[in-house]
Amino acid sequence: MLHREMQSAAGSANEAHPLFGGALSAVIPHSATDISELREIPDNQEVFAHAHTDQSLIVELVEYQGQVADQDAARYHFEDIAGSNKALEPGAFEVTSVVALPKSELSLSECSTAWMLSGTQCVSKFNEEARNSVTIHLGLFRLPQFSTDVLITFNDPQSISPESSSACAVGTHQQPWMVKDFQHLVQTLTLHNPGLFG
Numbered sequence: 001m002l003h004r005e006m007q008s009a010a011g012s013a014n015e016a017h018p019l020f021g022g023a024l025s026a027v028i029p030h031s032a033t034d035i036s037e038l039r040e041i042p043d044n045q046e047v048f049a050h051a052h053t054d055q056s057l058i059v060e061l062v063e064y065q066g067q068v069a070d071q072d073a074a075r076y077h078f079e080d081i082a083g084s085n086k087a088l089e090p091g092a093f094e095v096t097s098v099v100a101l102p103k104s105e106l107s108l109s110e111c112s113t114a115w116m117l118s119g120t121q122c123v124s125k126f127n128e129e130a131r132n133s134v135t136i137h138l139g140l141f142r143l144p145q146f147s148t149d150v151l152i153t154f155n156d157p158q159s160i161s162p163e164s165s166s167a168c169a170v171g172t173h174q175q176p177w178m179v180k181d182f183q184h185l186v187q188t189l190t191l192h193n194p195g196l197f198g
Contacts, residue, residue, distance in 0.1 A: 023196035029181035052174030074117035146197035
């Protein structure tokens with residue numbers, strides 16, 4: 001119980017950030033740049049990049065996949081991301097863990113189930129030849145009543161090819177985001193307006 005109390009005390013210092021026009025909110029980690037201020041982002045996404053590292057966080061609304069069992073849904077979306085990253089060949093992606101998240105620890109009580117997946121993908125940026133090893137942490141909230149899955153993806157590059165355009169971002173001594181920052185975002189995601197889902 002002590003762990004719980006410490007968490008809520010820490011949480012009060014962090015301001016929840018409005019997402020999707022305030023329909024959702026969550027605590028976004030320090031040093032986050034809202035990418036929508038820099039370029040066009042699809043309406044179903046909120047994208048944040050670390051100001052000094054090549055890390056990024058994406059909150060995304062995707063269609064609920066009714067044919068996919070709850071325990072397989074996080075892997076389904078992970079493989080979908082691998083496809084987008086052109087990282088589907090053997091050895092280019094690996095799932096290291098999938099765990100169910102207890103609803104008692106989540107602010108988004110409307111979800112039927114929630115999951116956290118960790119894995120790695122070898123991806124190239126901007127269609128470059130150079131491939132970077134990226135650890136991907138994925139939070140998944142299933143909302144069948146709204147025909148929606150909410151995905152939170154934390155991209156955490158582990159090894160950057162010197163040929164990659166990301167190489168200049170590495171090696172700065174700024175505090176990178178940690179898995180606990182991602183977990184805090186996942187736990188604090190809150191729904192304010194179900195009208196978001198149409």
